[in-house]
Amino acid sequence: MARAVTNQRKAINTAAAWIVGLLIFFPILWTILTSFKTEAVAIADPPVFLGFDWTLENYRTVLERSNYARFLWNSIIIAGGSTVLGIIVAVPAAWSMAFVPSNRTKDILLWMLSTKMLPAVGVLYPIYLIFINLGLLDSRLGLVVVLMLINLPIIVWMLYTYFKEIPVDILEAGRMDGASLKDEIIYILTPMAIPGIASTLLLNFILAWNEAFWTLNLTAAKAAPLTAFIASYSSPEGLFYAKLSAASTMAIAPILILGWFSQKQLVSGLTFGAVK
Amino acid sequence: MNLTNALFAASALVSVAATAATADTITIATVNNGDMVRMQGYTDDFTAKTGHEVEWVTLEENVLRQRVTTDITAKGGQFDIMTIGMYETPIWGANGWLVPLDDLSEDYDADDILPAMAAGLSHDGTLYAAPFYGESSMIMYRTDLMEKAGLEMPKAPTWEFIREAAAAMDDDANDINGICLRGKAGWGEGGAIITVTANSFGARWFDEDWTPQFDQPEWKEALTFFTNLMNDYGPAGYATNGFNENLSLFQQGKCGMWIDATVAASFVTNPDDSTVADKVGFALAPNHEGVEKRANWLWAWALAIPAGTQNEAAAKQFIEWATSKDYIELVAAKEGWANVPPGARTSLYENPNYQEVPFAQTTLDSILAADPNNPTVEPVPYVGVQFVAIPEFAGLASQVSQEFSAVYAGQQSVDEALEKAQAIAMEEMEAAGYR
Numbered sequence: 001m002a003r004a005v006t007n008q009r010k011a012i013n014t015a016a017a018w019i020v021g022l023l024i025f026f027p028i029l030w031t032i033l034t035s036f037k038t039e040a041v042a043i044a045d046p047p048v049f050l051g052f053d054w055t056l057e058n059y060r061t062v063l064e065r066s067n068y069a070r071f072l073w074n075s076i077i078i079a080g081g082s083t084v085l086g087i088i089v090a091v092p093a094a095w096s097m098a099f100v101p102s103n104r105t106k107d108i109l110l111w112m113l114s115t116k117m118l119p120a121v122g123v124l125y126p127i128y129l130i131f132i133n134l135g136l137l138d139s140r141l142g143l144v145v146v147l148m149l150i151n152l153p154i155i156v157w158m159l160y161t162y163f164k165e166i167p168v169d170i171l172e173a174g175r176m177d178g179a180s181l182k183d184e185i186i187y188i189l190t191p192m193a194i195p196g197i198a199s200t201l202l203l204n205f206i207l208a209w210n211e212a213f214w215t216l217n218l219t220a221a222k223a224a225p226l227t228a229f230i231a232s233y234s235s236p237e238g239l240f241y242a243k244l245s246a247a248s249t250m251a252i253a254p255i256l257i258l259g260w261f262s263q264k265q266l267v268s269g270l271t272f273g274a275v276k
Numbered sequence: 277m278n279l280t281n282a283l284f285a286a287s288a289l290v291s292v293a294a295t296a297a298t299a300d301t302i303t304i305a306t307v308n309n310g311d312m313v314r315m316q317g318y319t320d321d322f323t324a325k326t327g328h329e330v331e332w333v334t335l336e337e338n339v340l341r342q343r344v345t346t347d348i349t350a351k352g353g354q355f356d357i358m359t360i361g362m363y364e365t366p367i368w369g370a371n372g373w374l375v376p377l378d379d380l381s382e383d384y385d386a387d388d389i390l391p392a393m394a395a396g397l398s399h400d401g402t403l404y405a406a407p408f409y410g411e412s413s414m415i416m417y418r419t420d421l422m423e424k425a426g427l428e429m430p431k432a433p434t435w436e437f438i439r440e441a442a443a444a445m446d447d448d449a450n451d452i453n454g455i456c457l458r459g460k461a462g463w464g465e466g467g468a469i470i471t472v473t474a475n476s477f478g479a480r481w482f483d484e485d486w487t488p489q490f491d492q493p494e495w496k497e498a499l500t501f502f503t504n505l506m507n508d509y510g511p512a513g514y515a516t517n518g519f520n521e522n523l524s525l526f527q528q529g530k531c532g533m534w535i536d537a538t539v540a541a542s543f544v545t546n547p548d549d550s551t552v553a554d555k556v557g558f559a560l561a562p563n564h565e566g567v568e569k570r571a572n573w574l575w576a577w578a579l580a581i582p583a584g585t586q587n588e589a590a591a592k593q594f595i596e597w598a599t600s601k602d603y604i605e606l607v608a609a610k611e612g613w614a615n616v617p618p619g620a621r622t623s624l625y626e627n628p629n630y631q632e633v634p635f636a637q638t639t640l641d642s643i644l645a646a647d648p649n650n651p652t653v654e655p656v657p658y659v660g661v662q663f664v665a666i667p668e669f670a671g672l673a674s675q676v677s678q679e680f681s682a683v684y685a686g687q688q689s690v691d692e693a694l695e696k697a698q699a700i701a702m703e704e705m706e707a708a709g710y711r
Contacts, residue, residue: 039549065316238310239524
């Protein structure tokens, strides 16, 4: 039974949620505001919040100096490609772990996760040398593969959790009706796990979009995504905070919009099975 | 199609094919400093002259270092030109990682490169990187506040005068700090200013046997002086201020004095960004009374070609274009003499138009006063003024400067920091086999 909640308590909870939400969102808001300031106003002390002459000059400069479309396209291909490829590899893996577990399944899951504990820079040279030999440096294909591998443990874990929620009897009924393994995964399991797969897709797309170690270290001019676009506006000798903010806003805008429209799926997917 | 048209078409095809055969696309890794941004804007001029296209990869300074180091050591061949500094050049040149620039054309006039810059960018007398712009450190001060304080800035002041002036200009009621200096951890940030301050007190990083010298009285005197000066007259939270933070403070009129890179002079005198553009004076970096060395560093952002590039000829053409006298003239014609890349060529300082720029002479004097082979009073086994040109320095100096920043933040005493610095340096030098 749901606990009775007084109106007063509701109001306090709502206010607290808003405060926490605003606190988390504030750095992004500040970045967006700064992107509309001149460089002089951007560094003003005390800082100016809203009362300044809004300008689009920074966006104009950034668009003039950088090929935004190319960076954006690279980000879409790299993040999208690695996520889709990851799902294709992870669905069968998660299926076998969820429905045909062995004595070592838990160990394998933990071992997979342990690869996330290694600092990325520790394997920079081996991966760089492999990329040189395979001719994959500064290529979108190379980054798709690397980011897929990096996010694979998370994808497998998430899908495994969702698959565990699906009653094995349904799959068995399918088998009795003569469904092959392929049919079982494609026509029975996948449709039932769509909310889970959707949230896994979204979360991994966001992770791949924001990944900034490999995307900076394995690209140069051709395959560089939006992370490199932002990095190109940071300066050791010069105040370009407003332009940096404009570049950051342009880099996060697509993913922010995507997140906004899909927040329902994200939240439902992430809390899936939480109240078992 | 008649015969003439056919001939035209054929000749056009031949010329396109010929251009395609000789025109390359070169990839250049660089940082987002004002002069580099300007250079990117003039790339069309280079393409028009040579037919070569240019792809720019602009990265944050530390990412750039890591990125180009990985690529050069693994022979990735991602870049045809790299923007590197005076610290990396001699080390990488010695390792055979860079293409020697000893066959630049006569028109280029390599002898015109300022001798201090050429020396710092060479190994065994061979130039490995061409300076795009060079810098030293100098004092930038507010002429109006100095006048109000009833003082006159000498051309070459002492630290003792700087302290007196900082005390006189410090004005808490009007939010003006007597002096702004870098305190931020990092060998290229706070590490640079404290090292040149130490030089000007007669301290040194190592003696001739590579024994760290942080246990010597000169270091204690320098660090104590610096900390007291900043605690008394510096901005709050200076332990995290680097170049950009101090530039911001100075431009908003919150610093009486600022000792930092000479390249900042064009920023603080630019009325578009600086509220004090017409009230800035310049002087040589200070020395401690009785010590002949001053707190001026020497640095260059330079262009180098990694060994193994497929486009060496085109890369050399680019370097000759970007660091040439003609490029300086091009920028001067379009944006004025105050905006040309400074500190690289002798002829720039002989140019009467440039001599009218208010900070030109002090910049040149500051560069000339820095000697990478004799950075401090006593002899040292290393090259470099605000750094020590050995591969271990970047890691070591970052740790040491973290200890110093902890002093500025009030987290430990000068003695504690120097004791730790000595232990860190001793361990590092022994591990690396210098001792």
